[in-house]
Amino acid sequence: AQSVTQLDSQVPVFEEAPVELRCNYSSSVSVYLFWYVQYPNQGLQLLLKYLSGSTLVKGINGFEAEFNKSQTSFHLRKPSVHISDTAEYFCAVSPDGSGNTGKLIFGQGTTLQVKP
């Protein structure tokens, strides 16, 4: 079975500061990895994904994440956050990493609170 652990439930940060949201996963097989963002009262939007290839992936809104297979991590980073980045962030994995990637297992979410 697969599982995803987001190590921080809330991350407060000041505007223009860097931020890292941590995600670790557990799986006995190869996985695809995703980060989604949920703005208040909205649905989920894909930030970025790792399927294969370069372990550093860049997404929308200046976010990037690095896949570390040995540490089974996929931490999300942004060098300088804005107030508009305040949202809930979800890390997710697909169970088998091939074909049926629509079955996602989500972490508990991290609330990013950007303060002025």
Place this chain on the structure above:
Amino acid sequence: SAVISQKPSRDICQRGTSLTIQCQVDSQVTMMFWYRQQPGQSLTLIATANQGSEATYESGFVIDKFPISRPNLTFSTLTVSNMSPEDSSIYLCSVERDPGNTIYFGEGSWLTVV
């Protein structure tokens, strides 16, 4: 990208009633997925909806409570039956869209059961 429309976007429902949520996609997809997000929690997969066959339910979810239809490759419905306050959640439809096996989500249907 994929355009996924869900109806209703929000509803307040009476205990004991049933509500059907619709999901419409802008192009044909093989599989559609239904997720639930309970208040303050993460997303949990309810079932996978394939056209022409019965939905496949995840552990903890049953067809009698969450019947699903998939009449064609662009549409699916999820019914939440005999609702209780514990069913108050956001219900999200998602699809897998090539290239890159990207998974897109609808805006969600926010249900409150009173």
